[in-house]
Amino acid sequence: MNAKDRAARNQDGCQRASCPESNGFTLSPVDTGPPCCLPQPLIEVDGLAVHYGNARVLSGISLTIHRGCVTALIGPSGCGKSSFLSSLNRMTDMIPGCRVEGKVALGALDVRATKDLISLRRRVGMIFQKPNPFPLSIRKNIEMPLKEHGIRNRSERAEIIETVLEDVGLWAEVKDRLDSSALSLSGGQQQRLCIARALALRPEVLLMDEPCSALDPLASGVVEELLLRFRGRYTVVIVTHNLQQARRVADYAAFFWATDGTGTLIEHGTGARIFDEPRQPLTVAYVNGKAG
Numbered sequence: 025m026n027a028k029d030r031a032a033r034n035q036d037g038c039q040r041a042s043c044p045e046s047n048g049f050t051l052s053p054v055d056t057g058p059p060c061c062l063p064q065p066l067i068e069v070d071g072l073a074v075h076y077g078n079a080r081v082l083s084g085i086s087l088t089i090h091r092g093c094v095t096a097l098i099g100p101s102g103c104g105k106s107s108f109l110s111s112l113n114r115m116t117d118m119i120p121g122c123r124v125e126g127k128v129a130l131g132a133l134d135v136r137a138t139k140d141l142i143s144l145r146r147r148v149g150m151i152f153q154k155p156n157p158f159p160l161s162i163r164k165n166i167e168m169p170l171k172e173h174g175i176r177n178r179s180e181r182a183e184i185i186e187t188v189l190e191d192v193g194l195w196a197e198v199k200d201r202l203d204s205s206a207l208s209l210s211g212g213q214q215q216r217l218c219i220a221r222a223l224a225l226r227p228e229v230l231l232m233d234e235p236c237s238a239l240d241p242l243a244s245g246v247v248e249e250l251l252l253r254f255r256g257r258y259t260v261v262i263v264t265h266n267l268q269q270a271r272r273v274a275d276y277a278a279f280f281w282a283t284d285g286t287g288t289l290i291e292h293g294t295g296a297r298i299f300d301e302p303r304q305p306l307t308v309a310y311v312n313g314k315a316g
């Protein structure tokens with residue numbers, strides 16, 4: 025894509041000056057997305073509501089998430105960002121008393137209706153706030169899910185392990201200690217291992233729930249770099265309270281707010297617009313640190 029095409033495509037899209045077409049990833053997802061300056065819907069959410077028991081914590085959420093882009097979910101604590109994120113890969117099924125209504129489509133797949141949760145979660149990986157490596161070796165952390173998903177060939181697994189560890193910038197740091205416990209890694213390294221573990225299954229979408237909030241600024245910066253490299257390759261939906269970080273990484277941003285305990289989507293659009301030219305008074309106040 026030349027600069028002129030990119031500028032034209034950027035008009036409706038991510039509005040970033042440079043959008044990576046080749047960002048050095050060696051293991052691409054099965055269905056590689058276009059660069060994020062080519063907006064193309066991947067996830068369509070319509071009329072989503074989430075209840076915990078009798079409490080309705082999210083209502084009327086309609087949002088399109090674009091393929092190959094980073095979408096940041098922002099808003100004050102308790103407005104339902106994590107609940108929204110969890111409904112995208114049916115992690116909400118695991119919460120007793122949780123009930124979801126509305127439509128969630130991942131391409132042609134009806135997420136709420138599918139019975140094949142293994143395949144759904146393979147397509148839609150999740151990274152949590154606190155790094156959660158298995159209490160196993162670094163190697164086994166990635167090998168185990170590969171085995172579970174039917175990759176029986178040992179050398180194929182070894183190749184994937186090296187590739188995804190390279191992709192998260194961890195290979196050089198751990199290649200001589202692959203059989204050491206993952207718990208011996210630093211917090212930032214553990215989080216990158218968890219990201220590598222998710223990448224090994226070749227997801228299309230990565231859901232990230234405050235992935236940097238338990239990390240020191242240096243480790244957080246490394247994960248942020250990684251997020252920027254994901255653009256155009258993976259579809260990322262990230263919850264973050266760090267507005268500076270959201271501003272740096274978000275191609276698109278969605279602002280949630282809760283009134284009387286029920287979260288709604290106040291405004292969404294390109295990151296540039298939400299942060300620099302928000303339209304709703306609540307968004308203006310929130311992005312300027314005057315609300316929430």
Ligand SMILES: Nc1ncnc2c1ncn2[C@@H]1O[C@H](COP(=O)(O)OP(=O)(O)OP(=O)(O)O)[C@@H](O)[C@H]1O
Binds near residue numbers: 076101104108119285
């Ligand atoms: N398992 C649960 N059972 C009951 N209520 C829950 C559960 N999980 C979340 N909630 C409630 O749902 C509402 C939305 O929570 P959620 O974690 O989705 O918000 P959030 O915006 O992600 O918050 P934070 O930024 O603090 O993580 C809150 O009132 C919360 O207390």
